Amino acid sequence: MNKEEAIQKLKEIVKPYVKNEDALANINENTDFINDLNINSANLVDVILDVEEVFDIEIDADSMEKMRDVKSALAVIEEKLTTK
Amino acid sequence: MERRVVITGLGVVAPNGVGLENFRSALKDGRSGIQFDQQLADLQFSCQVSGTPPINKENLNEYFTDLELRNFNSTGIMYGVIAGLDAWKDAGLEPSDGENPDWDSGTIFGAGTSGIEKFRESIYKIDAFQTRRLGSTAVSQTMNSGISAYLGGKLGLGNQVTTNSSACTTGTESILMAFDRIQAGKAKRILAGSTSDSGPYIWAGFDAIKVCNYKSNDDPEKASRPMSASAAGFVPGSGAGALVIEDLESALARNAKIYCEILGGNLNSGGQRGGGSMTAPNSTAVQKCVKDAIFEAGIKAKDIDYISGHLTATSKDSTEIQNLSIALNRSGKNFPYINSLKALTGHCLSAAASIECVAAVLQLSENFVAPNINCDNLNKEITAIIDAECIPQNLLEKEINIAAKVSFGFGDVNGCIIFKKYS
Numbered sequence: 001m002n003k004e005e006a007i008q009k010l011k012e013i014v015k016p017y018v019k020n021e022d023a024l025a026n027i028n029e030n031t032d033f034i035n036d037l038n039i040n041s042a043n044l045v046d047v048i049l050d051v052e053e054v055f056d057i058e059i060d061a062d063s064m065e066k067m068r069d070v071k072s073a074l075a076v077i078e079e080k081l082t083t084k
Numbered sequence: 085m086e087r088r089v090v091i092t093g094l095g096v097v098a099p100n101g102v103g104l105e106n107f108r109s110a111l112k113d114g115r116s117g118i119q120f121d122q123q124l125a126d127l128q129f130s131c132q133v134s135g136t137p138p139i140n141k142e143n144l145n146e147y148f149t150d151l152e153l154r155n156f157n158s159t160g161i162m163y164g165v166i167a168g169l170d171a172w173k174d175a176g177l178e179p180s181d182g183e184n185p186d187w188d189s190g191t192i193f194g195a196g197t198s199g200i201e202k203f204r205e206s207i208y209k210i211d212a213f214q215t216r217r218l219g220s221t222a223v224s225q226t227m228n229s230g231i232s233a234y235l236g237g238k239l240g241l242g243n244q245v246t247t248n249s250s251a252c253t254t255g256t257e258s259i260l261m262a263f264d265r266i267q268a269g270k271a272k273r274i275l276a277g278s279t280s281d282s283g284p285y286i287w288a289g290f291d292a293i294k295v296c297n298y299k300s301n302d303d304p305e306k307a308s309r310p311m312s313a314s315a316a317g318f319v320p321g322s323g324a325g326a327l328v329i330e331d332l333e334s335a336l337a338r339n340a341k342i343y344c345e346i347l348g349g350n351l352n353s354g355g356q357r358g359g360g361s362m363t364a365p366n367s368t369a370v371q372k373c374v375k376d377a378i379f380e381a382g383i384k385a386k387d388i389d390y391i392s393g394h395l396t397a398t399s400k401d402s403t404e405i406q407n408l409s410i411a412l413n414r415s416g417k418n419f420p421y422i423n424s425l426k427a428l429t430g431h432c433l434s435a436a437a438s439i440e441c442v443a444a445v446l447q448l449s450e451n452f453v454a455p456n457i458n459c460d461n462l463n464k465e466i467t468a469i470i471d472a473e474c475i476p477q478n479l480l481e482k483e484i485n486i487a488a489k490v491s492f493g494f495g496d497v498n499g500c501i502i503f504k505k506y507s
Contacts, residue, residue, distance in 0.1 A: 016151050042220040046154070049217060061216075 001081075003029075006074055013050045017043040032069040057081060089266045090506055092340040093175025093328030095167040095277075096442045099135030099321050099429045103170065108446055112479050114455040116305040116428050118319050127284050129291045130298035133307045135321025135430030136282045137163060155219050158199030163324035163435070164231040164279030165238065168193065171326035172239060172275060176340055185242030188334075190271050192261045193232040193326070194254035194278035195247050196434030199225035200285045231279050243271040251493030252394065252431070253351070254278040255325055255438025256501055260349045262329040263501075272334040277326035280435035287320035293363075295398060296320055305457075308431075310395040310424035311405075311466055311475060312459040318396040321430030325438030327445070342506045343449045347381035347486075349501035350374075360496040364400065367407050370498050374411035374490065377500035383486060385412040388420045388502075390453055392444035392489040395424035396431050402465035408490070409469050419470040420488075421453045421480065428457065437491040437499065448487040448503050453480040 001009075011027050018024045019038035023031065033039045039047065048064050051057075051073070057080035059067070067073045094104055100117025101107035110117065121134040139162065144153060147165050156162070168191070172179075180186035202225040206218050224230055229247040236245035244265065250257045255278035262274035280286065290296050297317040300307035308319040335342055352373045354366025378385055391408065395401050405422075409415045425440045432439050447453055455478050462472055484505070491499045 016154065040220075043151075046220045049219060 003074065006077065007070060009054060010051070010070060010073060013054055014039065014047055017047055027070065029071045029074070030069065034068070051077065055081065057084060086267050087269055088332035089263050089346045090330055090332050090335050091327050091343040091346065091445055092330045092335050093171040093173070093177070094343065094442050094445060095170030095174060095326040096439055097137045097139070097163040097167045097323045098439050099137050099323060099432070102137055102139060102166070104174065107442070110428060111443055111446065111454040112452065114428065114457045114479070116457065118304045118307055118430050120301065120304050124284055124287070129284065129288070130294065131291055131296035131317070131320065132301040133304040133319055134282070134287065135319055135432065137323045155221060156225070157202040157205060158225040158230065158281065159201065159283065159322065160195055160198055160279045160281035160324070161225060161231050161234055163322065164193060164195070164277065164326070165234050167277060167279070167324035167326040168235045168275055169238065171277070171328050175328035175330070176338070177328065179238060180240030185240045187242040188272035189239070189241050189274070190243030191232050191235045191239070191241055191245050191275040192258045193235055193247055193275065194249055194258045194434060194438070195228055195231050196249060196251065196254065196280055197286065198228050198230040198281070200281050201283055202226050204285055235275060239275070241275070243274070249434070250497045251495055252433060252436050253491040253493035253497045253499040254434040255436065255441055256349070256489060256491040256499030257351055258438065259327060259329060259346070259441060259501060260351055260499060263346050263349065266329060266331050273328055273330040275326060276329050277324060278435050278438040279324035280322040280433045282322040286322070286433070290320055297397065308397050308427050309458040310393070310397040310427050311401050311456065311463055313461045313463045315397040315401060315463065317398055318426060319430035321432040323429070323432050323435045323439055325435060325440070325442040327438070327441060343445050344503045345506045347383060347502045347504050348377065349499065350377035350380055351497070351499045352376070353498065354496040356496045362496070363494055364496070365492045365498060366496055367403065369496065370404070370407040370492065371411040373498040374408060374488070374500045377488070377502055381502035383502060385414060387486050388412065388488050389484045390447065390487045391420050391422045392440050392487065393422050393424045394490050394492045396426055402463055404492070405466050405469050415469055417471040417473060419474045421474055421476060421482070423454055423456045423476065425454070427459070437489070440491070441489050441501065444487050444489045445503060448484045448505060451481060451483050453482055453484070455479050
């Protein structure tokens with residue numbers, strides 16, 4: 001899976017939680033979940049649970065901590081996929 | 085000076101009618117909302133009938149966002165939000181927009197427990213070492229104040245936002261707490277009410293102690309029989325009732341519809357002394373509660389035209405009538421009209437009192453007494469105290485000026501409110 005495909009997958013996952021639709025339309029590597037998409041911080045755990053389901057991976061607590069923006073989320077996903 | 089307090093909005097989710105119009109017609113027609121409950125049968129409950137509100141799931145988006153409905157599994161919050169938002173709208177009010185909440189408006193919305201199905205789901209996950217998979221709303225759906233938190237957020241309420249809990253007295257208590265706060269000038273309006281979850285996990289304890297009617301599983305609409313000789317226990321129910329309680333001045337200033345005035349009321353406890361226990365009321369306390377309510381409302385016992393009873397269809401019904409008769413010093417034909425909503429809805433537990441208050445306010449403001457169904461064979465202990473005419477079995481169109489609502493709950497807690505037609 002290339003980076004663009006992964007971003008599109010992520011876009012679908014975060015869509016229900018996003019309060020800023022414009023920012024979602026322009027989602028890119030530098031998009032921050034809380035500051036740009038205005039996702040409620042409590043909902044971040046739901047996003048991560050959905051990521052686990054869609055990518056069929058398990059994300060440990062330390063990795064969860066890092067997933068604050070698209071770039072770091074992609075990094076964690078890639079890491080988990082390669083070590084699966 | 086103490087402020088006058090009125091009711092300006094109503095909302096209801098009852099087993100026999102969701103929304104004010106459905107509920108009103110069910111009241112007038114004596115239409116029961118009690119049905120056979122397959123889930124209770126599958127779980128081998130003794131009582132296999134229930135009063136579960138018929139919610140149209142397609143309409144939920146009028147009340148909840150898609151996001152809120154993800155992993156949502158709390159019927160109590162669902163009923164309470166529907167009833168609460170309906171009452172707010174009925175009062176002609178809007179959710180507060182903008183950055184600041186509405187500092188003058190709050191909610192006191194009671195519950196017995198919250199999201200018991202969500203709790204069950206969570207407990208299974210925890211025991212399977214899946215705690216991290218609970219999701220973001222396991223707490224908000226299961227905290228007892230979940231319902232007031234949901235309503236407070238949806239409406240942007242900035243005054244007191246809390247949940248009270250006093251078993252079957254909960255709804256009466258929430259209204260009286262709202263009344264006190266508004267009378268004292270600490271709030272302009274409070275969305276008061278109460279809610280109860282549906283389902284086996286909320287009702288099982290009552291089934292276990294055999295206080296539910298398990299003899300009418302094949303005849304659901306006949307299963308709830310308050311005041312009848314064949315009363316055989318209550319039918320478990322659920323739902324929510326909501327009332328906008330408002331400062332008269334504020335109601336007049338915004339030209340709101342006024343259903344009635346709340347003159348006052350009383351809450352007390354029998355302390356589980358003198359015949360009172362965890363499950364039975366102390367008669368002295370019940371009588372004192374009603375007398376004190378009358379005193380606090382500044383009326384005389386003879387002024388009461390109608391009583392909305394607690395009357396659950398257990399052996400305690402005749403004791404309740406006797407206590408009311410003593411407290412009012414009225415008997416025979418001189419007793420007020422009385423009915424029990426539980427014949428139509430079952431016993432909606434923590435939601436019972438608020439749903440019954442909505443019914444009482446409708447009857448008072450629209451001049452009718454809803455029929456008592458299932459009591460063609462009145463309990464003789466009751467007719468020895470009050471005349472059968474006081475217990476109408478058909479719809480009675482009648483001018484009502486003052487109505488009393490009584491509620492009694494586990495823990496030996498009592499409540500009585502006096503409503504008066506606004507003039």
